Amino acid sequence: MLSLREKDRPVVRKLLSAGCCARCVLRFCCVGSSSAYRRSYEDMHKELLAFVSEENSAQSHDAPGEGETDDPPNKRMRVDEDRVTPAEPDSNICPVCLGVLQDFCHPTFAKQVSDAVKKQQFEFDSLVLTVSLPAQLSVREHSCWLHVRKEVREKSMCLGKDDVIQVKDAFKWAVQGKIGQELGAAVLANSPCEVSVGFIHPETEEDCHFLANTCPDCFKPTKNKASIFTRMAVVKALEKISDEKFSRNYPCPPKKPNTRCSALDTSCLHTSVFIAGRYNKFSRELPQTPWVIDGERRMDGSVEELIAAPLLSSFRADGFNFSSSGREDVDVRTLGNGRPFALELLNPHRTKFSRTEIKQLQETINQSSDKIRVRHLQIVTREATSRMKEGEEEKTKTYSALIWTQKAIADTDLDFLRNIKDLKLAQKTPLRVLHRRPLAVRQRLVHSMSAVHLDTHHFTLKLCTQAGTYIKEFVHGDFGRTKPNLCDLMKTDADILELDVESVDIDWPPAIPD
Amino acid sequence: MEDSGKKGPSVIERYFTRWYRTDLKGKVCEDHCILQHSNRICVITLAESHPILQNGRKIKNINYQISDGCSRLKNKVSGKSKRGGQFLTEFAPLCRITCTDEQEYTIYSCIRGRLLEVNEAIMNKPDLLLERPSTEGYIAVILPKFEESKSITEGLLTREQYEEVLAKRNQQEEPC
Ligand SMILES: [Zn+2]
Numbered sequence: 001m002l003s004l005r006e007k008d009r010p011v012v013r014k015l016l017s018a019g020c021c022a023r024c025v026l027r028f029c030c031v032g033s034s035s036a037y038r039r040s041y042e043d044m045h046k047e048l049l050a051f052v053s054e055e056n057s058a059q060s061h062d063a064p065g066e067g068e069t070d071d072p073p074n075k076r077m078r079v080d081e082d083r084v085t086p087a088e089p090d091s092n093i094c095p096v097c098l099g100v101l102q103d104f105c106h107p108t109f110a111k112q113v114s115d116a117v118k119k120q121q122f123e124f125d126s127l128v129l130t131v132s133l134p135a136q137l138s139v140r141e142h143s144c145w146l147h148v149r150k151e152v153r154e155k156s157m158c159l160g161k162d163d164v165i166q167v168k169d170a171f172k173w174a175v176q177g178k179i180g181q182e183l184g185a186a187v188l189a190n191s192p193c194e195v196s197v198g199f200i201h202p203e204t205e206e207d208c209h210f211l212a213n214t215c216p217d218c219f220k221p222t223k224n225k226a227s228i229f230t231r232m233a234v235v236k237a238l239e240k241i242s243d244e245k246f247s248r249n250y251p252c253p254p255k256k257p258n259t260r261c262s263a264l265d266t267s268c269l270h271t272s273v274f275i276a277g278r279y280n281k282f283s284r285e286l287p288q289t290p291w292v293i294d295g296e297r298r299m300d301g302s303v304e305e306l307i308a309a310p311l312l313s314s315f316r317a318d319g320f321n322f323s324s325s326g327r328e329d330v331d332v333r334t335l336g337n338g339r340p341f342a343l344e345l346l347n348p349h350r351t352k353f354s355r356t357e358i359k360q361l362q363e364t365i366n367q368s369s370d371k372i373r374v375r376h377l378q379i380v381t382r383e384a385t386s387r388m389k390e391g392e393e394e395k396t397k398t399y400s401a402l403i404w405t406q407k408a409i410a411d412t413d414l415d416f417l418r419n420i421k422d423l424k425l426a427q428k429t430p431l432r433v434l435h436r437r438p439l440a441v442r443q444r445l446v447h448s449m450s451a452v453h454l455d456t457h458h459f460t461l462k463l464c465t466q467a468g469t470y471i472k473e474f475v476h477g478d479f480g481r482t483k484p485n486l487c488d489l490m491k492t493d494a495d496i497l498e499l500d501v502e503s504v505d506i507d508w509p510p511a512i513p514d
Numbered sequence: 515m516e517d518s519g520k521k522g523p524s525v526i527e528r529y530f531t532r533w534y535r536t537d538l539k540g541k542v543c544e545d546h547c548i549l550q551h552s553n554r555i556c557v558i559t560l561a562e563s564h565p566i567l568q569n570g571r572k573i574k575n576i577n578y579q580i581s582d583g584c585s586r587l588k589n590k591v592s593g594k595s596k597r598g599g600q601f602l603t604e605f606a607p608l609c610r611i612t613c614t615d616e617q618e619y620t621i622y623s624c625i626r627g628r629l630l631e632v633n634e635a636i637m638n639k640p641d642l643l644l645e646r647p648s649t650e651g652y653i654a655v656i657l658p659k660f661e662e663s664k665s666i667t668e669g670l671l672t673r674e675q676y677e678e679v680l681a682k683r684n685q686q687e688e689p690c
Contacts, residue, residue: 404521428631432529435553435657439591439630457521476525479557480635480642480650495525 003031004051007157013052014151018253020144021094022048023101023174027165028148034173041102095253096144097167098137098201099260105174109263113175114182116266117195121316123350124270126191127183129176131168132198134261135234136207140254141167142238146246147253192271192351198264203257205229210249211237273345274385275311276509277362277377278338279303279324284331284498286371289322291330299330306372308343310364314357316349325388325506326397326467329499336398336503338375342385353379376512387508395467396447398502402454403461403475407492414451414459417489422447428481430473444469461486462502472496526648533667534561534676535624539605543683546624547648548670554663556625558608558653560643563680565619567647572614573640578632580607586632586654596657599628604669608632608654611643625666627658 004012008029015025022044023037031037036044093099103109145161152159179195180187208229212219215237219228238246246252281288281303290305291298304322312320324341328334353361362377423446429437445466452460463471470482475496477485486494526532530549538544545561560567578586584600586608591599602608602623609632612618623629632654636643643651658666671679 431551431555431557431655432553434630434655435551435555436594438593439596477650479652480633480646495521497521 003033003036004029007155009052010151010155011148012048014148015144016048016052018144018147019092019095019256020253021045021092021097021099021102023105023170024094024096024144024167027101027167027170028144028159030159030163030165032165037101037105037170037173038177041105093257093260095256096137096140097170098134098140098199098204098257100133100137100167100199101170101174103260104199104263105171107175107178110175110178111182112263113195113197113266114179117179117183117268120268121349122193122268122270123352124185124191124193126186126188127180127193127195128188128191129172129179130194130196131171132196132264133167133231134199134201134204135229135231136201136204137167138231138234138238139207139211139250140204142246143250143252143254146243194269194271196267196269199261200264201257201259201261203259207250207254208234211241214245214249215240270348270351272382273315273317273348273351274342274380274382275345275377276340276342276380276385276388277307277374278340278504278509279307279334279375280336280338280373281328281332281334281371282373283371284333287330288324288327301369301371303372304343306369307341307365307374310361310368311343311345314353314361315345315351317345318347320345323385323388325392325395325504328501329472332499332501334501334504335400336501338373339501339504340388340506340508342380342388342509344382344385376509378509378512380509384509388506392506393466393468396464396505397467397469398462398464398505399471400500400502401461401463401471401475401496402498403451403459403486404495404497405457405459405490405492406494407490408456409453409459409490409492410456411453413490414453417449417451417461420446420449420489423449423484425469425474425485426483427470427473428478430470430478431481442468446474458497467505471499530557531667532673532676533670534673534679535622535670536561536563536676536679538622538624539620544619545676545679546622548624548667549648549652550667554658554660555630556627556656556658556666558621558624558656559651560621560647560653561676562647563683564647565617566611566613567644571644573611573643574614574616575612576609576637576640576643577612578609578637580609586629587634589629589632591628591630596628596630599630599657602627602629602656621653623654623656624670625656625658626662627656627666630655630657 011029012025015028020028022041025048026036026044092102094102141164145159145164149159176187185193211234212228218233218237218240221228285299286301286303287299288303290302308320308322311317321344322341324339326339328339358377358379362374365372365374365377425444425446427442427444429439429442446469447464447466449464450462452462454460461475465471473482473485475486475494477487526549530551533548533550534545535548536545538546543563543565545563547559547561549557549559551557565571566573580586586600589600591597603626604622604624606623608621608623610618610620633652636651645651
């Protein structure tokens with residue numbers, strides 16, 4: 001069943017005469033049932049011809065019968081036969097969809113797409129199909145619409161451009177069921193897994209060029225686009241151009257092409273998966289992220305790489321982005337309950353993991369190195385990761401530092417530190433980070449301190465501070481740029497020999513009981 | 515008890531390289547020390563051999579207003595790229611220091627770069643400069659251009675070369 005009505009008959013005839021394919025005919029007759037597009041092309045074509053001839057036998061007065069004056073569509077346009085084209089010349093290529101709704105809607109193409117996806121070994125239970133079409137298809141669509149509208153107007157009916165079923169939709173209706181079936185996945189309007197099919201048609205690329213003269217405003221060169229004739233720009237220019245101007249520059253209906261579209265490689269992209277947890281860093285020779293100076297790698301490994309490696313291979317992701325709640329210097333350890341982190345896994349090919357499997361992954365990370373340890377590993381949403389950075393500044397951090405003093409000190413010399421509460425610091429951006437951060441004076445609080453005497457020149461200082469306080473600078477003073485500093489408080493030169501982060505007071509991600 | 519308990523390298527020794535320029539603008543012994551951080555930032559200080567630091571002299575005044583139209587105190591930088599900072603060439607004066615004996619000395623930039631800050635603390639407490647010339651008594655912080663971070667120190671003396679200069683100077687002075 002074609003779901004065509006009597007009033008469609010002249011339109012169908014006109015479209016067939018112009019060489020349009022069966023699915024394009026249905027589109028311009030505004031047939032909105034997806035099943036109509038799924039049928040075999042041969043059947044549809046046959047029925048259309050029958051539909052047109054039905055009318056011919058029962059000729060009515062209102063149709064001047066273009067079908068009689070024109071040749072049957074599949075016998076027309078055997079021109080250009082001696083033209084040298086690499087592709088086999090096919091005179092039946094639709095001038096409107098350039099073949100997208102013909103052979104590419106055949107189940108063999110759906111199979112080809114599915115096989116390409118299977119090859120990449122994605123594991124998913126739903127997908128969304130996206131289609132990218134050559135920009136000039138919009139020009140041809142517009143031309144065909146003007147052509148049909150003339151006919152419809154004569155019958156005092158109207159045909160809005162929005163009523164015409166889009167090539168994209170017709171294509172999806174025709175093939176996506178088959179693709180989903182082949183892959184054993186539901187085809188949804190929204191899915192984290194996107195299968196992309198694209199078409200190009202170099203032969204007709206110049207179709208768009210006249211629009212640059214009629215609407216120069218629409219075609220501003222952009223840096224990252226290869227051509228100014230993007231689909232968006234073409235659609236915009238077509239909205240602006242007058243019918244008369246369009247007809248003067250472009251044939252209605254569009255001319256038949258010699259070749260059909262070529263399909264681009266099918267690509268498949270899964271949205272990122274986010275994994276969060278807390279890490280300890282037990283080494284003073286391990287940077288948090290790879291340390292590169294002048295293009296040269298300093299120090300082997302990094303916290304992020306140690307964590308990411310087993311995750312990348314299990315999720316079969318293409319890459320990752322690491323973020324954390326603050327960061328420690330290379331020579332600083334992070335002890336206690338660890339520091340919250342989140343890892344974005346890009347284009348993961350597998351995303352379903354049970355709690356036990358995640359637990360095993362955590363084990364794998366922890367077995368891989370004794371320099372770090374991860375806990376509370378879990379899959380989280382993208383939105384939840386923002387909790388990690390929320391209120392980062394207001395949170396407190398506790399540290400333990402090994403301090404050297406120039407002056408000899410006794411146990412009792414340290415007692416006064418315990419009485420200092422909420423000490424207000426004025427910290428200029430430390431010289432060691434000033435090359436990449438703005439110069440500013442920041443107020444920071446040292447909430448409390450306590451000390452454990454080690455020998456006449458060494459003690460352990462425990463500090464609880466506002467996050468964002470630079471501890472090393474608080475101790476040695478950074479050329480007097482942090483005021484007051486420990487040297488001021490103790491009235492002697494002091495230096496920091498070792499620093500550990502004892503706790504990062506952010507209760508995210510949620511703890512996972514053992 | 516133990517002595518000062520000499521620990522390992524100091525902050526300067528750990529993160530900075532010391533560079534020197536001696537007899538600046540031909541003025542004998544007016545030596546400057548440039549501390550370059552591994553991140554290319556430079557801290558300009560007086561070298562320990564500078565006349566201001568000799569013989570228990572006292573400072574009367576430190577003036578960052580180097581001409582009628584230009585005060586280093588007006589220097590402001592904004593953003594990561596430190597927009598707006600005064601750009602200094604090697605012999606740009608940073609400040610003038612007058613001692614209580616009315617001797618005036620000009621301290622120079624020594625390197626090309628963008629002025630990030632001058633040390634205002636020494637204006638109120640000149641003793642900082644006398645007591646801790648290479649740390650809290652610094653003069654200014656300068657950020658060389660990224661592409662010049664290596665070349666700016668080419669004309670400067672290393673610590674060893676500086677010590678040789680001092681040794682020679684001592685030999686010459688003794689006969690006098
Ligand atoms: Zn078509």
